Amino acid sequence: MSRPAERLLEPSLRAWRVIRRYGIYEAIVVVVAFLIYFTVRSMVVGRAGEAVVRAVYLIELERQLHIYWELRMQAWILDSYWAIKAMNWVYFWGHMPLVALLAVWLFLAHRHAYYRTRNAFLASGAIGVVIYWLFPVAPPRLVPFSGFIDTMAAFDRFGYNAQETEAFVNPFAAVPSLHFGWALLLGAVVAWVGRHPVALAFGIAWPVAMFLAVVMTGNHFILDAVFGGVVAFAGFGIALAVERAWPAFTRALAARLPAPHHSA
Numbered sequence: 067m068s069r070p071a072e073r074l075l076e077p078s079l080r081a082w083r084v085i086r087r088y089g090i091y092e093a094i095v096v097v098v099a100f101l102i103y104f105t106v107r108s109m110v111v112g113r114a115g116e117a118v119v120r121a122v123y124l125i126e127l128e129r130q131l132h133i134y135w136e137l138r139m140q141a142w143i144l145d146s147y148w149a150i151k152a153m154n155w156v157y158f159w160g161h162m163p164l165v166a167l168l169a170v171w172l173f174l175a176h177r178h179a180y181y182r183t184r185n186a187f188l189a190s191g192a193i194g195v196v197i198y199w200l201f202p203v204a205p206p207r208l209v210p211f212s213g214f215i216d217t218m219a220a221f222d223r224f225g226y227n228a229q230e231t232e233a234f235v236n237p238f239a240a241v242p243s244l245h246f247g248w249a250l251l252l253g254a255v256v257a258w259v260g261r262h263p264v265a266l267a268f269g270i271a272w273p274v275a276m277f278l279a280v281v282m283t284g285n286h287f288i289l290d291a292v293f294g295g296v297v298a299f300a301g302f303g304i305a306l307a308v309e310r311a312w313p314a315f316t317r318a319l320a321a322r323l324p325a326p327h328h329s330a
Contacts, residue, residue, distance in 0.1 A: 190301025
């Protein structure tokens, strides 16, 4: 490598170490992931008819499997204002706000678990985005004459307005439910790294609460949640595979790069 190239490489490596150390890299990853998501979203928002037809097919499949319980489950909370508010709260605040909070905790206190979980989220998110693009599916609340009530719209204007912000939300991303899939994945991670009865209780209670919330608010079918769990743990499997392959990759890369030149 030439001397000018070496002089350029060394400060670049120092800058990269600073970026990784202080979490700047993580912010860049999130921004890039959101940009990809917005691009995919713009490709599906005009496919409402296709998305609704798939949702009707999904209802028929659940009926054949004898698990079309969503209307009955939503009816459990419709007579209680506070039960509706609780499910709306879990659905909205228990997703990205809580995920972000726990991500910061993992980054500060359990860095290795953070990187593994981050990779699992990125991998499962990538799988989800591809499915949303290829097979958009409407949520129960957007299926005409299905009988579902949009509890976020009816009882929680703040959460509904945030949820429906056009620039940020894909209305036809019902399958898979990453609301549930990521709650299940992160609940498992918290229980694993916490190694405490409170962490274990949280790891069980949070996915259960999120499952009830996504169904009872009219935002997902039961099979959406099942597919969400499968996709989330497929992402975790990919993260483990990447983690195991990464040392060999970095060694091979280091072998191709010349050692930095240090002048006397």
